Amino acid sequence: MYAIISDVHSNLDALRAVIDDIRKRTPSVGILFLGDIVGYGPEPNECIEIIKDIASFLIAGNHDWASVGLTDIEYFNPDAREAILWTQNVLRVEGSEFLKGLPLTAEVGDIFLVHGTPKEPQDWHYLIYLEDAEENFNYFKGNICFLGHSHIPFIIERAGDGSLRTLGKRVKIKSGSRYIINPGSVGQPRDRDPRASYAILKGDEVEIIRVAYPIENTQRKMKTLGLPRALIERLALGR
DSSP states (O other), X not given: OEEEEOOOTXXXXXXXXXXXXXXXXXXXXXXXXXXXXXSSSSOHHHHHHHHHHHOSEEOOOHHHHHTTTSSOGGGSOHHHHHHHHHHHHHOOHHHHHHHHTOOSEEEETTEEEESSOSXXXXXXXXXXXXXXHHHHGGGOOSSEEEEOSXXXXXEXXXXXXXXXXXXXXXXXXXXXXXXXXXXXXXXXXXXXXXXXXXXXXXXXXXXXXXXOOOHHHHHHHHHHHXXXXXXXXXXXXXX
16 A cells, blocks of 8 residues: 655645555555655755655655756746755755665566656656557556646556556456556645645555645745745645
């Protein structure tokens, strides 16, 4: 049994709410983390310490690597770039070293973990559409791939006959099928639902779960620190 979380983005209030929800549901669950502890939000060091403590398996996201000089920040839009530069200035040495050591991918039994795409994890591509998924099924061996990056939760099934379909938020894992699953974002959802998002894999069932958190607290911290206005406002809009 695993809880799968991704894209915390230095949002401590959202992370704490998700952890509380996980512990209420499944107190002894293992946690898989899909990248982007930092970026955008106000509390990178605190989020790093928590993720280090709770996650059984961790991989890097593009903001993690950008914050320690492993990814070119010119790749990012101006607001994201400004937040990365701010993060670089406030990261503690131990947190920076931790982010530098995160791998691009991991395998946990039949589960493949990646932030962007299985095909080219180092290029931080987005996987959103069925045609993107169709190609990427060829680049991992297990039955399930969990990924993040887009901040949009989904479950895509590839049946034994090769057909693809997008499923609901609670799904039975079928023998003979394979899956690409995005648990959504803890710290900056982009599917028009501002609640934090994560997934639980329990036996042959996977469920995407939403958790409310005090968004205004995070917004207030960001405003005090002078982070970009657009990044503050988008939290309440879920986009």
